[in-house]
Amino acid sequence: MALALQTFATVKDANAALKAQGTRYLGGGTLVVRAANEGDVSVSGLVTSTEPSLSTIAVAGDKVRIGASVTMATIAGHPELGTLAKAARAVGGPAIRNMATVGGNLFAPAPYGDFAVALLALDATVSTDSGETPIETFLANRDGSRAVVTSVNFTLPKADSFRFLKVSRVKPKGVSVLSIAAVLQQAPDGTVSAARIALGCMADRPMRARAAEKALIGRSLTKDGIAPALAAASDGTWPITDPIASAWYRNEVLPVHLGRLLLA
Amino acid sequence: MAKVPVQFTLNGSEKAEFVDSGTTLLNALRDKVGDTSPKGGCHQGTCGACSVIIDGELRLSCLTLAETCDGAVISTTSGLSENGVLHPLQRAFLDTFATQCGFCTPGMIMAAKVLLDHTPNPSRDEVVEALSGNICRCTGYEPIIQAVLTAARANSQNAA
Numbered sequence: 267m268a269l270a271l272q273t274f275a276t277v278k279d280a281n282a283a284l285k286a287q288g289t290r291y292l293g294g295g296t297l298v299v300r301a302a303n304e305g306d307v308s309v310s311g312l313v314t315s316t317e318p319s320l321s322t323i324a325v326a327g328d329k330v331r332i333g334a335s336v337t338m339a340t341i342a343g344h345p346e347l348g349t350l351a352k353a354a355r356a357v358g359g360p361a362i363r364n365m366a367t368v369g370g371n372l373f374a375p376a377p378y379g380d381f382a383v384a385l386l387a388l389d390a391t392v393s394t395d396s397g398e399t400p401i402e403t404f405l406a407n408r409d410g411s412r413a414v415v416t417s418v419n420f421t422l423p424k425a426d427s428f429r430f431l432k433v434s435r436v437k438p439k440g441v442s443v444l445s446i447a448a449v450l451q452q453a454p455d456g457t458v459s460a461a462r463i464a465l466g467c468m469a470d471r472p473m474r475a476r477a478a479e480k481a482l483i484g485r486s487l488t489k490d491g492i493a494p495a496l497a498a499a500s501d502g503t504w505p506i507t508d509p510i511a512s513a514w515y516r517n518e519v520l521p522v523h524l525g526r527l528l529l530a
Numbered sequence: 531m532a533k534v535p536v537q538f539t540l541n542g543s544e545k546a547e548f549v550d551s552g553t554t555l556l557n558a559l560r561d562k563v564g565d566t567s568p569k570g571g572c573h574q575g576t577c578g579a580c581s582v583i584i585d586g587e588l589r590l591s592c593l594t595l596a597e598t599c600d601g602a603v604i605s606t607t608s609g610l611s612e613n614g615v616l617h618p619l620q621r622a623f624l625d626t627f628a629t630q631c632g633f634c635t636p637g638m639i640m641a642a643k644v645l646l647d648h649t650p651n652p653s654r655d656e657v658v659e660a661l662s663g664n665i666c667r668c669t670g671y672e673p674i675i676q677a678v679l680t681a682a683r684a685n686s687q688n689a690a
Contacts, residue, residue, distance in 0.1 A: 269552030270532075271595055295593040296575050299554065303573040303592065312552065312595075339587075359663015360641065361581055361588040439662035 269302055271312045277395055277414050280315040284412055289313050291414055293335060294365035296358070297374060320369075320416060323347070328422045334369025334415040338381060341368065349425050353384035353447065356432040359439045369415040372401075373408055376467045376506045377442045380432055383472045386464035387428070387447035390420035405471050423449050431527045432466075433519070435510065442467050443511045444520060446527050450482075457491075458482045463524070467516060468503040477501035478524065492528045496521040538602045540565065541609020549596045555589075556580045558596035559606065567608035567636045571665075578664030581637035582606050588644045588663075607636035610643070618681040618688075619643060628677035630668035638664050642678040651682055 271292065274280040284291060288310030290298045302309050320335035325346045332341065341347055342354035342363065357366055357380055371381040372392060385401055392404040394413040401418070404411070429448045434440030445466035453459045461482045463475040477498035485491040505516035533548035540563060547562045556573075559565045559582070571579035573592045580592040583605040610617035619639050622628070629635045638661060645652055645660035652660070657678045666674060 271551050271597060292595070295595065296590075299593045299595065300574050302552070303554070314598075358575070359578065360644070360660060361578060361590045361663050362575055364587045364589055365575075365593065438659055 269309060269312050271314065274313070274315045275317065277315050277317050277320070277416055280313050280317075280414050281395055281412075283313045284414065286311065293367040293370040294337060296362055296366045297370050315414060317416075325422070329419070330422050331417050331419045332368050333417050335367050338363040338366050338368070338371075341381075347422075349423060349428050350384060350430075353381050353430045356380040356430070356442075356445065368418055372404065372415060372418070373411075376470050377508055377510055379472060380442055380445045380466055383445045383464045383466035384428075384430055384447040385418055385420065386472045386474065387430075387449050387462050388420040388423065389449075389462060390418045393417045393419060402474065408471070427451060429527050429530060431523060431530075433523050441510050444468060444505075444516055444523065446520075446524055448527060450487075450528075452487070455486075457484050457486050459484075465503065465520070467511075468500075468505045468520065470504075470506060473503070475499055475501075475503075475524070482528075487528055489525075489529065492525060495528070496525050499524045534597045536596050536600050538599050538604050540604050541606060547596075551597060553596045554592055555582070555584075555594040555596045555599055555604075556591035559591060559604075565606055565608050567606045569633055569636060571633065571637075576665070577634070578637040578641065579634050581640045581664065583640055583644055586644075586647070588641055605640070605643070607639050610639070617643075618684045619646070619678070622677040622681035622684065623674070626673050626677040626680055628669060628673040634664060634666040634668075638666065638674055642681070645678070646682055646685065651686055652678070654679065 272283050290309050292298055292312040292314040320333040322333045324331040338354045338357045342351045357363055371379050390401045391398040392401055393416045427450055432445040433443040448463045450458055451460040461479040463479050464472050465475050466472050478495040481494040481498045499521045500517045505513040507513045534551050536549055537546045545563055549558050556568055556570055559568055568582050568591050569579035571577035575590050575593045580590055581588055582591045584602050619642055641661050641664050657675050
């Protein structure tokens with residue numbers, strides 16, 4: 267199936283072209299070309315932009331800006347983003363990682379979008395030409411999003427405070443049963459002083475485990491300390507059922523894997 | 531629909547074609563250029579049978595639009611042998627019975643070639659990782675892993 271592709275030098279012009287009905291933005295192609303190949307007739311035209319800022323990574327101190335067209339392979343190999351390499355490598359096989367972009371990952375429906383789970387835990391913001399949006403708000407409204415995402419921005423966590431886990435049945439590459447990302451801050455006595463936990467595949471898009479986060483505050487990262495958080499892990503989840511796992515199974519195993527992540 | 535011109539280097543030869551806008555590289559290679567070594571398996575980015583090397587990187591030609599490859603250097607399995615002599619990876623796949631139906635083989639070989647281009651002596655884990663985006667329903671993978679390790683050993687012996 268052939269689709270007309272329009273390439274623009276600026277995001278501004280791409281945004282204008284995206285106003286036409288049936289047009290979709292082409293990043294790495296792993297979502298939108300896949301949809302077209304599958305026979306998604308709602309896609310009638312493709313728009314892309316070659317603006318250089320879309321493909322750059324800027325790290326200034328602990329502030330990071332990743333252009334929306336940056337691929338998972340680039341993130342995984344970036345010397346200053348080693349903390350996030352595991353999350354970037356969790357996406358697909360080598361060919362997919364050479365193509366899949368950080369901007370596209372924000373739109374990947376469950377069971378995909380593992381890197382967006384990490385970005386949610388990092389409390390990232392998502393930039394368009396209209397400004398910055400907190401990632402949680404962006405994800406909630408992504409189905410109606412018509413503006414080209416230009417970058418994601420976040421504060422780089424200390425290496426030992428960021429944790430990421432992807433569970434899949436096929437090793438080393440497989441579609442997620444679920445994924446979990448967490449940013450944990452600990453007081454000098456070892457108790458948790460702040461926690462952001464994001465879950466993949468536990469809803470149709472990445473979600474926060476707010477009840478588990480709350481239950482972790484003031485607790486130590488021991489088997490007994492994390493027990494209330496594990497008990498609350500499935501609060502508010504609405505997992506997908508797909509050929510990889512049922513919603514029931516995902517809810518059953520979530521506390522097990524969250525426990526492993528917290529005790530690691 | 532208007533045709534768009536595309537020029538690229540395929541296995542060392544200059545190619546110039548007019549394609550419908552939105553045509554995938556896989557379809558352009560197979561239907562326009564006549565290189566049928568990349569296979570159309572899932573067209574979803576899942577099976578890896580369409581894997582080709584574009585500007586030194588492994589890509590899925592089923593999810594890549596041909597017009598985005600203007601000016602690119604593309605390698606496929608059909609360009610690996612030289613003067614009738616098989617590439618060490620092709621030889622190893624034959625010698626270790628790493629191919630049965632053969633449908634996944636071109637994609638497997640291109641994934642393995644990228645690995646060996648960057649990592650001439652890979653570990654078994656590195657081979658498994660490199661092939662993790664390619665599905666084989668015949669072999670159970672073990673002969674394929676052994677083929678890549680065999681090719682790596684052959685390369686290092688030739689270099690020594």
